[in-house]
Amino acid sequence: MGLHGKLVSAIEFKAGGDVFHELFRHKPHDISTMSPGIVQGCDLHEGEFGHVGSIICWTYTHDGKEKKAKEVIQAIDEEKKLIQFKMIEGDVMELYKDFVITIHVETNGGIDLVTCTFEYEMLNEDVEHPISLLTLFIDLTKDIETHHASKT
Template sequence: MGLSGKLVAAVEFKAGGDLFHELLRYKPDQFATITPEKVQGCDLHEGEYGKVGSIINWRYTHDGKAKMAKELIQAIDEEKRMIKLKVLEGDVMEEFKEFIVTFHVETKGGIDLVTWTFEYETLNDDGEHPISLLAYFIAITKDIENHHAGKN
């Protein structure tokens, strides 16, 4: 039995939360153009971008190593600007029995916050919590914000 956990990070996003939601939902392949040192590719494996039940393959670099992840789009809520992804295969599954990434945008006081939530269970009791991976997602969010600064 492993450790179950939940990590949450909310990051101010000055380029517009709708932009980020639309990018992640319909054009995740553009991440490789926007932040090529972190994301090398995003390919549709099954279904179509932005649809529940679709499967996406990510190729990325984390902690200086080339990695991959195959994710199932489990849920989308347009009103909450939320997307829930379950990791099916890939490097993260070498350490985790289950790994779910939820992204949503909320606006508070006119400020858009991009919130990442990881829900996970490690393979064993001495497994590490995915703190560096959460920092990586925050860095990608800031890269996208910087890329779109002045373009909205």
């Protein structure tokens, strides 16, 4: 079994791809109000929200346990509505040597798809692929969509 992996999910987002991208880029601290069962907090540790090199710390619930994740924003592409985070500390790093999350929005035929890609390297062959984390992100996306749909 290889230690490197890549998981991708693409889910339709009816509340508008621009809304989703702007939220993750400029207002990630608002996500906890949209999905309090998953995200309890998002704090800026260094830099500014929405800028490459900035460091963000998330508090979230996964598998019934409160966890932390510290990430650096590695890349932003406004044209592709893309933001990429590299995990630098936290619970995920206890299992993975490398963990990069790329979130982008594609619009095709008037349908916005939120695509989340996890690229990772496991510390050893006993580590499971982060499928439950990807499911958590899908659930988070649905919560954000529901929150924005209720405003229209």
